[in-house]
Amino acid sequence: MTNVTIRVQRFNPDVDQKPHLDEFQIELTQGKTILDALHEIKEEQDGSVTFRRSCRHAICGSCAMNVNGVNMLVCDAPLKDFVDRRGRVTIRPLPYLPIIKDLVVDRTSFWEQYQRVKPWLLPPDDVPEKEFRMSPDEVKALQDAEHCIMCGACYSACQVVAMSKKYIGPHALLKAFLRVLDPRDSAPGERLTDLDQGDGVFRCHTIFNCIDACPKHLNPTQAIETLRKLVMKRQAFEAARAQRQQSLDQPISVE
Numbered sequence: 001m002t003n004v005t006i007r008v009q010r011f012n013p014d015v016d017q018k019p020h021l022d023e024f025q026i027e028l029t030q031g032k033t034i035l036d037a038l039h040e041i042k043e044e045q046d047g048s049v050t051f052r053r054s055c056r057h058a059i060c061g062s063c064a065m066n067v068n069g070v071n072m073l074v075c076d077a078p079l080k081d082f083v084d085r086r087g088r089v090t091i092r093p094l095p096y097l098p099i100i101k102d103l104v105v106d107r108t109s110f111w112e113q114y115q116r117v118k119p120w121l122l123p124p125d126d127v128p129e130k131e132f133r134m135s136p137d138e139v140k141a142l143q144d145a146e147h148c149i150m151c152g153a154c155y156s157a158c159q160v161v162a163m164s165k166k167y168i169g170p171h172a173l174l175k176a177f178l179r180v181l182d183p184r185d186s187a188p189g190e191r192l193t194d195l196d197q198g199d200g201v202f203r204c205h206t207i208f209n210c211i212d213a214c215p216k217h218l219n220p221t222q223a224i225e226t227l228r229k230l231v232m233k234r235q236a237f238e239a240a241r242a243q244r245q246q247s248l249d250q251p252i253s254v255e
């Protein structure tokens, strides 16, 4: 039987001045995830250990944490893969966000930025009789953005977010990208104007931390690059959108 040391960052705002690490010994068994280990600690050793989780299937995004310095979904992380040479695994909350308790962070700024980009569809007054038309390239680009589960791993790995919570952030920019390229949306020009503000697409430093952190292997940096190009040719993009339904042979380029 092999035991591993799980180091969990603890912080109770009612009694602690600053966070500290508590250590727990648990058995390393086949198939055990880091989330399983946290459950075992909570059920058998210390019921006050606090963390978020829901689906346990890498879908809801609520279990995003920082393990050995890397943001990830702990329900999708085999424990054996993260044991260091000293037989330890270190679990901390997502960085750069206020800690509510132990591994639970305050995601208010994350959701405020998401709301800011109006991630919902703004449909036109006149809908076409048959269909909205899209090019295969657009479909592929949008499918990537659709797979974002809003876990916050990219947001809290972003160095620009670390400096300013006014920055829209990679998660919300990816969702803005989704709506800007959506042929059913009626407000791509207004959306691009908002993204052109000082805390918008041009604030990204292209550090790629968001790509490294994304547990779904998405590419927010590429979406931000595309949005930058569209911001700079906004009028041409809007004109092309207006012509959209006239021909299947004239798809809007996302390059």
Ligand code: FES
Pocket (backbone or CB within 6 Å): 053, 054, 055, 056, 057, 058, 059, 060, 061, 062, 063, 064, 073, 074, 075, 076
């Ligand atoms: S518990 Fe839902 S993504 Fe991990």
